[in-house]
Amino acid sequence: MAKRIEVSDLDIYYGDFKAVEGVNVAIEPRSITALIGPSGCGKSTFLRSLNRMHEVIPGARVEGKVVMDGQDLYGADVDPVNVRRQIGMVFQRPNPFPTMSIYENVLAGNRLNSKRMKKAEADDVVERSLRGANLWNEVKDRLDRPGSGLSGGQQQRLCIARAIAVEPDVLLMDEPCSALDPISTLAIEDLMTELKDRFTIVIVTHNMQQAARVSESTGFFNLNGVGQPGRLIEFNPTEKIFSNPDEKATEDYISGRFG
Numbered sequence: 684m685a686k687r688i689e690v691s692d693l694d695i696y697y698g699d700f701k702a703v704e705g706v707n708v709a710i711e712p713r714s715i716t717a718l719i720g721p722s723g724c725g726k727s728t729f730l731r732s733l734n735r736m737h738e739v740i741p742g743a744r745v746e747g748k749v750v751m752d753g754q755d756l757y758g759a760d761v762d763p764v765n766v767r768r769q770i771g772m773v774f775q776r777p778n779p780f781p782t783m784s785i786y787e788n789v790l791a792g793n794r795l796n797s798k799r800m801k802k803a804e805a806d807d808v809v810e811r812s813l814r815g816a817n818l819w820n821e822v823k824d825r826l827d828r829p830g831s832g833l834s835g836g837q838q839q840r841l842c843i844a845r846a847i848a849v850e851p852d853v854l855l856m857d858e859p860c861s862a863l864d865p866i867s868t869l870a871i872e873d874l875m876t877e878l879k880d881r882f883t884i885v886i887v888t889h890n891m892q893q894a895a896r897v898s899e900s901t902g903f904f905n906l907n908g909v910g911q912p913g914r915l916i917e918f919n920p921t922e923k924i925f926s927n928p929d930e931k932a933t934e935d936y937i938s939g940r941f942g
């Protein structure tokens with residue numbers, strides 16, 4: 684079930700380095716939120732802080748709050764593994780487990796999370812997730828073949844199938860199309876539009892047309908200079924960001940004057 688995420692006064696650190704400062708934002712369920720901005724402004728760092736992936740880097744930490752439907756994700760009693768189950772992630776480069784079959788790739792998250800599944804139940808999860816990722820028809824006759832035998836776009840859809848197989852509430856996507864050709868990119872964009880009925884989706888993208896095509900809301904991150912923390916400069920409906928942004932820096936960025 685899609686959930687709402689509220690971020691308050693979030694600062695994100697790598698050791699002593701403050702990479703992101705003072706983010707306040709509400710991310711709405713059943714919609715796609717795009718994060719744009721120049722390289723190094725903290726988009727990926729912010730994205731990873733939403734499901735506590737940030738913490739896997741030694742010395743990395745956050746200050747402030749991330750609350751999902753009333754649950755403080757950084758609360759003392761919260762297990763980060765459980766947060767990552769609720770908030771799935773798809774990365775820039777498709778990363779299926781190369782020697783694992785397509786079938787087992789889809790189930791990899793479920794196998795980590797839970798007790799044994801009956802064969803019929805596992806079959807059902809695999810089919811449902813591959814259908815959800817618009818990949819079923821292309822792979823249904825070769826589920827026992829390695830995931831690495833698929834094209835880049837198919838591999839990325841396999842990774843999306845793996846992410847949705849555990850039924851998360853939120854899907855984070857970090858430049859999911861940057862390694863893909865335009866046809867595969869459109870397939871993933873169509874898929875995102877279908878998935879937003881069931882999940883809250885947050886996507887980092889360098890492709891402004893993509894942000895404009897798929898998202899309802901867009902956040903523009905920027906930084907004042909090297910070594911300075913990134914900040915969320917503007918967060919608004921996507922249409923407004925691309926037609927009449929509140930901030931001059933947003934306008935300069937989207938019109939290609941910098942970044």
Ligand SMILES: Nc1ncnc2c1ncn2[C@@H]1O[C@H](COP(=O)(O)OP(=O)(O)OP(=O)(O)O)[C@@H](O)[C@H]1O
Nearest residue numbers: 697702720721722723724725726727728729740913
């Ligand atoms: N593992 C890390 N350890 C230390 N600093 C890091 C680490 N990852 C990122 N940073 C720093 O944090 C800042 C934000 O990086 P981040 O990757 O979040 O930016 P980004 O906006 O996603 O960039 P890009 O668009 O190039 O992917 C940068 O100064 C970067 O060098």
